[in-house]
Amino acid sequence: MANSARNNGPDAGDIGLALYQVLRSHGSSVPAKATAAAGLTEEEAAPGWAELESLGLIRPGRMPDEVDPIEPDTALLGLLARQREQLRTQQTALSEVLTSAESLMERYRPTVQRESAEIEVELVISDERKRQTLAEFNASITTSTGSMHPGPLPASDILAQSIKADEELVRRGIKVRAIYSQSVDSAPRQRKYLAQLSATGVEVRLAPQIPFDLLIADTHTAFMVANPENPSEAAIVVRGSALIRTYVALFEDCWLRSVPYSAQAAGTFDPDGELTEQHRTTMRLLANGLTDERIARKLGVSLRTVSRLVSEIMRYLQADSRFQAGVLAVTHGLV
Template sequence: MTETRRLVSEERDVLEMFGLDEAQEAVYLTVLDLPSVTCSDLRRRRPDLPPERIDAALDHLEKNGLVAHRTTPHDRYVAVPPDIALLDWLQRRTSALLEAQSTIGTLTKRYQAVSRHEEPAALLEVVLGVSALDRWNQCLAGANREIRVFERPPYSELRPWVAAGTANPIQMDLLAKGVRCRLIYDRAAIDARPNLDELREGIEGGEEARVVGELPLRMTLIDDQLALLPLRHEHPVSEGMLLVRPSPLLTALSALFEAVWQQAPPLIIDCIPGEGGEDPARLDESLVVIAGLLVAGLSDQAVARHLGVSVRTVERRIQRLAAALGAKTRFQAGALAARHGWI
């Protein structure tokens, strides 16, 4: 008995998908269980349904091809085989759904042809005060695919990892989640750091880093959906932020990043032996490191400070690098190292 009730319940669930209400389901299942049936038979078998509802249900079932009405020899109803009746209904519904899908595509094209950002506020958002830095970090943490960064000062006192010489914890979390991080540093961004530990930690964590002499602005691009800029040039983010949503301006900023990225050499950072402990096996590697820092535009003093060696040691290694490449100046040595594929 329990199994019969379960089957009846499943049948009703299926029939509901075909658009039959409770009375239509009851009448259809009754007809389905009999060779043929008259209206009187249905009223006798389904006393729970008013006669008018039985008549209306029969009309609906006949109209939709689920039952057939035979007037001779008696006024009787028979069920049309379900594999014919319901399959035909399903094919008609499928055809209607395909047509609806095509219509959705047409409507979507019409929607996309119209600008939805008529108000400037829909394209640009200004965030003022210290909350701008919080908003910047929130947007950064929400990246799903890729961040692209123009990294340059000034830095806010609210960015403690820069002063501490440690990597941005938000960026390290993104790298751990598989988000691609491409950063372009300018010379001032490297000089502003007390050491190279932060940069080395990021690169070892998967960051793709390149370097140029000077960047025109500070910028973070997130998933091709947002651009974050300081509100004022040469001011830290903590004083205000400009948020740019998808628009021709965002497209231009993205193109600017890619153009600089193509021209910028990789930022190569590694430890080199200190004074008195030079390892011949690492000599070429140490010159590669110095070449990368020269391309970044660092002075001899800055290179020495970052690498923890004396200025004289840096000068001596630059001379060896220049001699190996036939360069006459320190900048030419860095440029030739890049051209030879050292960096």
């Protein structure tokens, strides 16, 4: 019978029934013996034993490791008793949920509604409305502004307008900070723009990667593109400090990971330039393919310090990636 069952691929129910019949015939038995008596291997019998246990058809025997068969009617009564207990538990849990829901709706929700009234998200589609919104954005700044730009840079006339606007902000005593992708510092027109921007008093930094375009006015308004893949499409304006805090934290993290822009050093590479021993050690570890975590352990510094060192090395070597930085370090004989 067992051989025929294996050939026909029995399901757990057939196997469970075969094991149950053995137990009914032999009484209390160690599962291994009952399995052998049914002509099954332990692997074949496993789903059958699982079914018998789930249905409540077996229980521990008087002797260690033995199991006893249970009458189906008794097993059914036990199953119904467990179900009643589960329903009572669910009813208790449901009552607790309803009590909590009332507390949330009556006590806490009004507070959030008051905060939400101070939050506004606007989708800006037309170019004219974008220009008007940016003008309003600049006029609303009172102390500081930060921006991130992954590139590529827009047309020259737009860059000229941007420099003029930033120059006006600096004249008003506004602290202006801007982060650009390192790839921006790779062509004469782009380097010229960065130099002009820096000359107006804007603090400019370069980073290996920037997630998306972002402008922040103080801590109350953020302006960003709706589709990072196509910056010329619609823009999103978010107002309200409850939401802006997240964007401020993102900007500050990118700022700490970026490298200060130097117009004098832009576009140049001096293999005999100033590099600390820490930079050179980091370059050697980069060239060997180590991760930031392993480099941090080797140098005994934090991950943030390693990120800064790697960014400075990439800026120094004019590399677009960690891999390229390692290759250039070897090429120039720096490691």
